[in-house]
Amino acid sequence: MVSVEKFNWKLIRVWMPVNVIFVGMLLSGMYSLKYINVAMVTILKNATNIITAIGEVYMFRKRQNNKVWAAMFMMIISAISGGITDLTFDAVGYSWQLANCFLTASYSLTLRRVMDKAKQSTKSGSLNEVSMVLLNNLLSLPFGIILIILLGEWRYVISTDVTKDAMFWVVATASGFLGLAISFTSMWFLHQTGPTTYSLVGSLNKVPISLAGLVLFNVPLSLPNLFSILFGLFAGVVFARAKMS
Secondary structure (H helix, E strand, O other): OOOOOOOOHHHHHHHHHHHHHHHHHHHHHHHHHHHOOHHHHHHHOHHHHHHHHHHHHHHOOOOOOHHHHHHHHHHHHHHHHHHHHOOOOOHHHHHHHHHHHHHHHHHHHHHHHHHHHHHOOOOOOOOOHHHHHHHHHHHHHHHHHHHHHHOOHHHHHHHOOHHHOHHHHHHHHHHHHHHHHHHHHHHHHHHHOOHHHHHHHHHHOHHHHHHHHHHHOOOOOOHHHHHHHHHHHHHHHHHHHHHHO
């Protein structure tokens, strides 16, 4: 039903750097959520916008206006104040999240550059979003298997009782479909726009994610920490408006 580009070693070699960053992004994101609550992870992700915008200046010679830099400064203030006032502060979690910000920014920047280069490595001279998603996810499987073995997580998967629960498989399958949807829409969006636009639109989803995370997981909050989270959300909206202007 869907036309898919035939893969070759030249195309795989071109795409491999993107895939390595993609796997690192997923891994660091999982580990950061293990130690930090959803709201703080979401606010700290604002640093991704800053890194992406700076990366675009150097990689694509794309200049940002003063409003964008002002919004980024607000994001930095929010991230610092959020860390200082976080009642559940965890240095390991914050380190993983910082790594995730760099990897996420690197992923969008590298992916945007590789998209055009990858087309030259195909017989048809084009590469649609379905082919890119399939290529990205297929190449991630060997890395995932190696990491599962190296980190010893396969022992937990074999011995845990949660895998015997039917609801676990329902949720895991739903997660897989959502992951596919995220991959496809991300590829399409980046193909149509650019890395910074991709990041700024992502800034807007921080509002519902942060609020839902606070409510659903009963996160312990102080008034200063709540203010820093709200300020970070406001900074994300200001950033989006600045980019659109």
